[in-house]
Amino acid sequence: MASPKSWVPIPPKSDFSIANIPFGIITSRNSQTQKRPAVAIGDHALDLLAFSKGNGFSKLPSVDVSVFEQPTLNDFAALGRPVHREVRKYLQDILSESTSYPEILKDNAELQKAALLPKGEFKNHLPMKIGDYTDFFAGRNHAVNLGSMFRDPKNALQPNYNHLAVAYHGRASSVVVSGTHIRRPNGQILLDPTKPTEPTFAPCRFLDIELELAAFICKPNDLGEPIKIKNAADHIFGYVLMNDWSARDIQKFEYVPLGPFTAKNFGTTVSAWVVLADALEPFRADKLKSEIPPPKYLTEERDDTVYDIKLEVDLTTPDGGTTTISRVSGKNLLWSFPQMVAHHTVGGCNLGVGDLFGSGTISGTREERDDLGSMIEMNQQGKREIQLAGMDVRKFLKDGDTITIRGTCGGEDGALVGFGECTGTIESAVVYD
Known part of the structure; x- marks a missing residue:
């Protein structure tokens, strides 16, 4: 089964195709002290805090978006694999060329500018607080x-x-x-x-x-x-x-x-x-x-x-x-x-x-x-x-x-x-x- 195409430009050899959607923690050039969750898509990072504040998760009301305000992925991880699966599938849909909700991000230039950060505009950090x-x-x-x-x-x-x-x-x-x-x-x-x-x-x-x-x-x-x-x-x-x-x-x-x-x-x-x-x-x-x-x-x-x-x-x-x-x-x-x-x-x-x-x-x-x-x-x-x-x-x-x-x-x-x-x-x- 072929993977869906994304409206976000993705280099052919990118690790971060729409089939992936890995999670991490970033800071950005405009917010260098606030660590927050993001996902990688091609050469971009989707800032999940900015996405959430822009009502990006409005079509997924069951998810507690406060987890995307945290400086590590621990709170999101603690929601469990069914929630991880639901959020990942939703973001794959949002980033897909044939998205069910183009008004959320694909056709929303203002939210794209705030949340879709190109390479060079963000920095990665340790994704989890490691206890052991x-x-x-x-x-x-x-x-x-x-x-x-x-x-x-x-x-x-x-x-x-x-x-x-x-x-x-x-x-x-x-x-x-x-x-x-x-x-x-x-x-x-x-x-x-x-x-x-x-x-x-x-x-x-x-x-x-x-x-x-x-x-x-x-x-x-x-x-x-x-x-x-x-x-x-x-x-x-x-x-x-x-x-x-x-x-x-x-x-x-x-x-x-x-x-x-x-x-x-x-x-x-x-x-x-x-x-x-x-x-x-x-x-x-x-x-x-x-x-x-x-x-x-x-x-x-x-x-x-x-x-x-x-x-x-x-x-x-x-x-x-x-x-x-x-x-x-x-x-x-x-x-x-x-x-x-x-x-x-x-x-x-x-x-x-x-x-x-x-x-x-x-x-x-x-x-x-x-x-x-x-x-x-x-x-x-x-x-x-x-x-x-x-x-x-x-x-x-x-x-x-x-x-x-x-x-x-x-x-x-x-x-x-x-x-x-x-x-x-x-x-x-x-x-x-």
Whole structure:
């Protein structure tokens, strides 16, 4: 079924076709301090506060428009997926060439001027107030690739991996929106592996990326009340791209026995626009096959509970040379996000609106040289160099390098569903006297 055309001009390769309608938070040139919700359409943002004040939602009286006065999407998300679906469909109609209500916006030049902001007239901000952040390890290929580096490949996966969705709790305060610079962390590293009790305090030398998808929670649960797998999808608001920056040398020294800490908490980047779960429905795909059946509380009714999102990672050096260093599908997950929700709450943990779940690094099987989601996999634990444009090379990131993650689905008839960019540039470490 062909996607409807929009009266708003949309570039053919835009992530934000009328088939998408992702939500975000913006400020504008004329209102630089008031953060408010918007949706992306082509190279424009529809300011939902201005749209609401101009009676844009007059044909949708059931929706509480006060949520569009808030500086985050949390209140809108908390209305639940049926409301998200209703609002998205309404906005698709309003922006359609054959809109049912041309008087609302298409033929209303005054409201267009106030609410339909062209690129360059608005700035994106973190879309949600994040209460908690959990990063999973659901990319089975990544887990196998790393495990094979550090152990016998026959025992690449830890014994628990196929039984549950492994995760660690991250730091919500250092999750930042795309475009925010990331400062290289300092920490304790082992310069001489033959002296395991003599670390050196220094800037990270093995600064890495982790290509991930992430989901925001929209529906809380009470403490002590697990979320059943059959209901778990109703708790997911939408999805973003994520880069869980990783200091591999700091991590190597500190992770025993409790796992990642300062090697992970210095910065996590997410894309600015939240792609609603409904927008990804046409792109469902089967999860990776597990070696054993999951336990009953994680058993889904269908296998196609992940998404075939075309993911790419670009590395741009300080001199401006750009190389695509990874191309991989988002379907390379063993555990789906609904399974992550069910497992996270099985012991009674209460989730909150705005909580962020990361998928873990998404990688292919190494059969292709460019289908890996982290540099430590690409360089085979420092054994090979990653070739870049202009005869440049990398093993890990240097100061001034910029990483850009992109993700798109579809594209037939101009109906591209994408996330925009998830980008960050590395700044030099703090100098200690």
